[in-house]
Amino acid sequence: MSKVVDDQSLNILFRDAHTHNGWVNSEVSDELLQQVYDLAKMGPTSANMCPMRVVFVKTPAGKEKLKPFLDAGNVSKTMAAPVTAIIAMDTHFFEQLPKLFPQTDAKAWFKDLPENVLEMLALRNSSLQGAYFILAARSLGLDCGPMSGFNNQKVDEAFFAGTTIKSNFLINLGHGDPAKVHPRNPRLSFEEACKVV
Structure with a gap:
């Protein structure tokens, strides 16, 4: 029988949580970032494909590398944040399936699909994983400010050149x-969003 999360935890994860645009000056350790990932990776994805890849941008050099590709409204809050996670996706996620889904030849299901289909699958599942990531971060005491508003192509060229990974x-x-x-x-x-049939 599944356990029910208590009210305080639900408040932390959902009811009292906000998207943050302002930050206090406090460091986020690499160990805590690993804990966030290690929780987030446990969420379900299609055929356990786990396409999400993450670059944690936290050094001054890393922030300066990212800065030119941010929309103007996102620059100050991103420069002030202790860490910016680039939630990315490996469009050739199928290469990891012999390890991640060993009970059958799942790689064969995907490896010959067109690139646009692979990208759609990676986008859907890395977006799911990004949501798990937000909940994991909140559960470990971090606040989150998820956003688009950046030049994906330029970020990909700067951080993922020569790979099958896209932001x-x-x-x-x-x-x-x-x-x-x-x-x-x-x-x-x-009532506005749901229907029971």
């Missing part, structure tokens, strides 16, 4: 500044 979205990570949290925007009600 998906960015997540700023650290401890959010409570003074810079905006009120939560509305969400659709169950």
Whole structure:
């Protein structure tokens, strides 16, 4: 029987969590980043393909490398964040399937598919993994500022040249500044968004 997460945990993960744009000056250790990944990787993906790849940008040199490719509205908050995770995807995820899905020849299901289909599959599943990543980070005490608003092609050229990896979205990570949290925007009600048939 599944265990139910307590109310306090649900508040941390969902109800009280916000997208953060302001940050307090506090370091995020490499060990904590590994813990976040090690939780996030446990979430389900199609055929356990696990296409997400992550580059943690935290050094001044790394931030300066990323900076020119950010939309203007994302520059200051990204430069101020202790870490920016580039959530990326390996479009040739099938190369890892003999290890990740050993019960059958899952590589054969994907390896001859057109590149645009592989990219769509990688995008869907790395986006799922990116959501798991946000929940993992929140559960370990970090705040998150996920965003698009950057030049994917330029980021790919700078960080993933010569690979089959492409950027998906960015997540700023650290401890959010409570003074810079905006009120939560509305969400659709169950009746507006859902149907039981």
